[in-house]
Amino acid sequence: MWETATEQDGAILIDPTKAETFTDREVFNDNRRRLRDRGWHTEYMAPAWRITPPAPKREPLKAGASVIERAEFLLVAPRANWDTATVTNDGRTIRFEASRNPYFNKPVIEDLSRLRAAGWDVGEVTGPRGVEAFTATAPLEKATPRSLAEALGQASGSRNTFWTGEGREEGRSLVFDVSGGCSTGALREARAVAGRVRANGWTVSTEAKVGADPHRVTFTAPRSLEIDQ
Secondary structure, eight states, rough: OOOGGGTTTEEEEEEEGSSSSSSHHHHHHHHHHHHTTTEEEEEEEEEEEEEEOOOOOOOOOOOOOOOHHHHHHHHHSSOOOGGGGEEEEETTTEEEEEOHHHHHHHHHHHHHHHHTTTTEEEEEETTTEEEEEEEEEOOOOOOSSSSHHHHHHHHHHOOOOOOOOOOEEEEEEEEEEETTTHHHHHHHHHHHHHHHHHHHEEEEEEEEEESEEEEEEEEEOOOOOOOOO
C-alpha cells in the first residue's frame, strides 16, 4: 500500500481502501501501529490515514532571526537549495529565480507551499517569458502571547479568534470538546485551521465516534512556545 502514499504538508496520506487484499491492509495497520509507538502521529481523516513524523528536538528560534532562518526553521527539512535565495522588501520577502526547467522549480514550489500553509504570502513574478521568480513574504512577527488561547489564535492565522476562548487548558494543550461545553461553531473553526496550526509546529489530534464527525480536537503547543505570564 505504501506505493499509493502521497505527501501533504510534511505528512504521509494513505487511503486504506487502496489495499488489494486483506493481508495488505493488515500489514499496513501493523506498520501504522509501529510508527505510532515510535512517536509518529497517526490520524484518520476520511478518506485517508494521515501519518506525521515527530517534530525534531531542536533549540527554539532566536529573536531577530533572518527571514531565511525563519523559513528554514518552519520547513525543518527544506527541499530547495536555499543558498540561491535572495531577500528583498525590508528583509521580509524571499525570492527564488525561476528555472526554465520545471524539474528544478519543483522543490522550490513544494517548500513555498508549506510556507503558505503556515501563513506566509506566496506568489510569482511573471514577465514576457512567463514565471521569472517565486516569492514568499513572512508574516509580521507577533508579540509574545499571554495565553495558550492567544498563541493558538496566532498560529491559526485566523482574523476572528473568538473560538479559541472555548478551549479547555490541559497542561500545554487546548481541548475543544463538544461534550465538555465547546460549541459546535468553535469546534468547526478548530477543525478548519488544524492544517495551518500543525504547519506552525503544534501537534493536532482529533477524536470521533465510528461513523460520525470528529467531536474533539486537541492542540498541543510546541515546547519552544513561550507564554508571557
